[in-house]
Amino acid sequence: MHLPEGLSLGGQPVLGPTDLSLEGGRVTALLGPSGSGKSTLLRLAAGLLAVPAGGSVTKLAGRVAYMAQQDLLVPWRDVLGNVTMGAHLRGQAPDLARARALLAEVGLAEADALKSPAQLSGGMRQRVALARTLMEDRPIVLMDEPFSAVDAPTRHRMQSLAARLLARRTVLLVTHDPLEALRLADRILVLGGRPATASEVPVPAGAPPRAAGDPALLAAQAALLERLAEAVS
Numbered sequence: 705m706h707l708p709e710g711l712s713l714g715g716q717p718v719l720g721p722t723d724l725s726l727e728g729g730r731v732t733a734l735l736g737p738s739g740s741g742k743s744t745l746l747r748l749a750a751g752l753l754a755v756p757a758g759g760s761v762t763k764l765a766g767r768v769a770y771m772a773q774q775d776l777l778v779p780w781r782d783v784l785g786n787v788t789m790g791a792h793l794r795g796q797a798p799d800l801a802r803a804r805a806l807l808a809e810v811g812l813a814e815a816d817a818l819k820s821p822a823q824l825s826g827g828m829r830q831r832v833a834l835a836r837t838l839m840e841d842r843p844i845v846l847m848d849e850p851f852s853a854v855d856a857p858t859r860h861r862m863q864s865l866a867a868r869l870l871a872r873r874t875v876l877l878v879t880h881d882p883l884e885a886l887r888l889a890d891r892i893l894v895l896g897g898r899p900a901t902a903s904e905v906p907v908p909a910g911a912p913p914r915a916a917g918d919p920a921l922l923a924a925q926a927a928l929l930e931r932l933a934e935a936v937s
């Protein structure tokens with residue numbers, strides 16, 4: 705993504721000059737204060753926003769799975785129908801066994817598969833959205849705060865699941881959670897300033913998913929929190 709003059713929305717500059725490329729087969733986490741432009745950057749990468757004049761964004765169509773901040777489940781299809789939505793839209797026969805296995809892996813009961821989204825809690829809907837994203841099996845995955853609505857133990861389990869199922873894919877993960885970024889990412893970017901620019905912060909040694917209790921990770925968490933506080937001011 706190359707935006708030499710940044711990006712404005714509604715006449716307001718949101719992103720400053722940006723030159724960003726994702727590392728193939730790696731997880732890049734994107735953090736930053738609320739309103740700093742994380743979702744905007746993700747939506748640009750997904751091809752969902754017009755690229756400003758003079759800029760360029762690599763076209764990822766057909767290679768990308770995108771998990772939005774809102775779960776965007778279709779209310780008239782049940783949980784299984786939502787997880788298999790991609791196949792349905794492409795007119796293909798859905799792999800129901802894989803869909804059920806993914807639902808079990810995100811911690812949903814067999815009986816939940818036949819419920820409508822309206823019958824689920826926010827955290828359950830988010831888990832369905834994660835299963836739907838993983839179901840797509842794409843080489844590039846863009847995720848906007850995928851675990852924000854789930855309780856802490858479930859989040860920990862879903863992070864481990866995502867790390868396993870997303871291994872060797874190119875991932876851009878927007879998160880507000882420094883620990884999540886430090887557990888899962890090969891590379892961490894912090895978006896800050898007005899208009900916002902991205903800067904890289906160091907990650908602890910070792911391959912993700914890193915153990916949450918690792919002292920090096922906890923020290924890095926403290927440093928990252930300070931870095932984020934600077935990005936707010």
Ligand SMILES: Nc1ncnc2c1ncn2[C@@H]1O[C@H](COP(=O)(O)OP(=O)(O)OP(=O)(O)O)[C@@H](O)[C@H]1O
Binds near residue numbers: 714741742743745
């Ligand atoms: N369609 C739009 N028109 C005008 N301004 C917009 C539009 N979409 C986003 N913005 C503005 O762009 C800025 C960045 O928004 P964005 O949603 O990318 O932030 P974010 O970092 O993802 O925030 P959060 O962490 O709260 O989700 C905000 O000031 C927002 O008000």
